[in-house]
Amino acid sequence: MLRMIHLKKRFGENLAVDDLTLEIRRGEVFGLLGPNGAGKTTTVNMAVGLLEPDEGQVELTGLGPPGNPQVRKKIGVAPQALSIYEKLSGRENLLFFGKIEGLHGKELSRKVDRALDFVELTDRQKDLAKTYSGGMKRRLNLAIALVHNPPLLLLDEPTVGVDPQSRNSIFDKIDALKQEGRTIVYTTHYMEEAQRLCDRVGIIDHGKLLALDTVENLIKKYGGNSIVIAEMPEGEVRIETTDPMAELTKLQATGKLLRFR
Numbered sequence: 001m002l003r004m005i006h007l008k009k010r011f012g013e014n015l016a017v018d019d020l021t022l023e024i025r026r027g028e029v030f031g032l033l034g035p036n037g038a039g040k041t042t043t044v045n046m047a048v049g050l051l052e053p054d055e056g057q058v059e060l061t062g063l064g065p066p067g068n069p070q071v072r073k074k075i076g077v078a079p080q081a082l083s084i085y086e087k088l089s090g091r092e093n094l095l096f097f098g099k100i101e102g103l104h105g106k107e108l109s110r111k112v113d114r115a116l117d118f119v120e121l122t123d124r125q126k127d128l129a130k131t132y133s134g135g136m137k138r139r140l141n142l143a144i145a146l147v148h149n150p151p152l153l154l155l156d157e158p159t160v161g162v163d164p165q166s167r168n169s170i171f172d173k174i175d176a177l178k179q180e181g182r183t184i185v186y187t188t189h190y191m192e193e194a195q196r197l198c199d200r201v202g203i204i205d206h207g208k209l210l211a212l213d214t215v216e217n218l219i220k221k222y223g224g225n226s227i228v229i230a231e232m233p234e235g236e237v238r239i240e241t242t243d244p245m246a247e248l249t250k251l252q253a254t255g256k257l258l259r260f261r
Contacts, residue, residue, distance in 0.1 A: 031198035135166025
């Protein structure tokens with residue numbers, strides 16, 4: 001579906017992507033996993049045609065490079081930096097981006113309705129985006145990527161800054177999109193997200209592809225401990241070390257989430 005061949009991209013002295021080759025299969029959810037600054041967003045921007053690689057090429061199988069406007073219409077992207085206008089309503093945002101994608105009239109209205117319904121924002125469609133919660137803004141960002149009904153979606157850390165309920169809602173939407181047969185590239189720095197969603201995962205760091213396989217096979221090959229995530233009741237999460245937890249190698253509290261391995 002999507003091929004990236006020997007991609008390189010520099011920003012000054014920084015080699016952000018270093019000889020990266022990936023082939024994304026039709027109908028799969030492919031995870032691009034790596035820490036902040038690993039080159040994930042730069043890779044997504046080259047894959048969608050927003051950045052030109054210094055070396056290498058990107059193509060949709062049988063269609064050509066994403067720089068071609070007709071090929072670009074086959075791609076939807078939800079960037080990590082929200083691509084919404086806060087002084088427009090949710091519906092107005094979708095109408096605006098739908099027109100950019102070449103939609104008009106009844107087709108535009110129908111696809112906007114469908115996208116709003118899919119992300120469960122129909123009842124808030126007339127409200128300004130600035131009044132939305134962080135999770136609702138992320139769902140609107142996803143709806144913008146979906147409004148023109150593309151077969152290929154690139155989702156760049158779509159759960160950044162959202163609460164656990166919104167995070168799970170986004171996971172459910174991605175599951176539904178997979179069932180529809182969409183091809184999805186999903187970037188994250190959380191292994192548990194990749195394990196929850198992805199058919200295959202490429203691990204990237206300093207712009208280099210370090211490993212590529214299913215999560216199950218990667219764990220078998222390289223080891224690793226299980227990760228347990230618990231959602232705690234409202235209020236402050238406290239961590240107290242006790243004897244039963246003495247063997248834990250890592251314990252982290254973030255908001256209401258308690259993550260340990």
